[in-house]
Amino acid sequence: MQAVLDLLTLLVFACVMFAFYGLLSLSKRRQRAAESAARLEQLLRDKVAVNAPATQVESIMRDMQSAPLGNVPVVGALVARIWVNLNLLGWRKTLKARAIMFGLGGFFAGVLIGRDTPMPWLFGSLIAVFAALALFTLFYRQALAKYHKQLRQSLPEAIDAITRTCRAGVPVSNAFVLVAEHLSGPLSVEFAMIDHWLRLGVPLRRVMQDSTQRVPLAEYQFFAVILIINQEAGGRLGETLDRLSATLRDRHELQLKILSKTSEARASSKIVSSLVPAMLGYMYINSPQDFRFLLNDPTGNMVLLYAIASVTLGLIINHLMVSRVG
Structure with missing residues (x-):
């Protein structure tokens, strides 16, 4: 239990640091974005609208002006960019269906993993949200890379x-x-x-x-x-x-x-990154007692944290080596 509390404290500290540096880096960008929005709004008021049918261009323009959470200081610019990218990728028409699929995937992950934690409701909800966001990020980045x-x-x-x-x-x-x-x-x-x-x-x-x-x-x-x-x-x-x-x-x-x-190095990194979820899934199915040991016992928490940290560090080093070659 102490290891879980330490992990939560570390996560809160990391979130605070990321928020602090994010505010510092986005302050000037927000100012430029506000000036640009004011100028474009003035231009749109002064100029006569172009006599053309509604096309994808006009749709994207409206999305740039009406993005959800666009006025939020910290995440507004990021959400607006993702909102426009969703239209460019053609995801807007199927966004509700995709959100439901990602939500269901996160829900099942939260139920399967969270029920073996000390606090099923809390950790299950956190795991569900994290899994849904991870699924969205994975498919979004793949589609954006293809685009x-x-x-x-x-x-x-x-x-x-x-x-x-x-x-x-x-x-x-x-x-x-x-x-x-x-x-x-x-x-x-x-x-x-x-x-x-x-x-x-x-x-x-x-x-x-x-x-x-x-x-x-x-x-x-x-x-x-x-x-x-x-x-x-x-x-x-x-x-x-x-x-x-x-x-x-x-x-x-x-x-x-x-x-x-670099195909060999990239293939090895994909294999290594898939080993951890594959082994955890195998352990969850064939050895549920050992899986509960990783989540409920302090020693198991330390082993799980060490495994995640070591694999993450290895993937980062591998990525940096491949990027340097590229």
């Missing part, structure tokens, strides 16, 4: 289309809508959003900075920086974009080589 992969693969083609349009004499501010009409994939929606803000009078620098927040890829940041510098300092945009497109294709080939070289 970013599609963006990364279609970016060179989009840059080539922008290059051809600019060489034909079309200004950059008018090229996005022309390219978006002939693109397929998520970048067409992003370019349509860029054109939407440009027609409202928002400067290109601010539009591209906001776009890099929705598309957090290093390759896309290079593209945005080139457009901003070209607008402010001039230069041969076509040649610069051609070199960027060739560099991105070479970078993609290099990434494929890196993935092949």
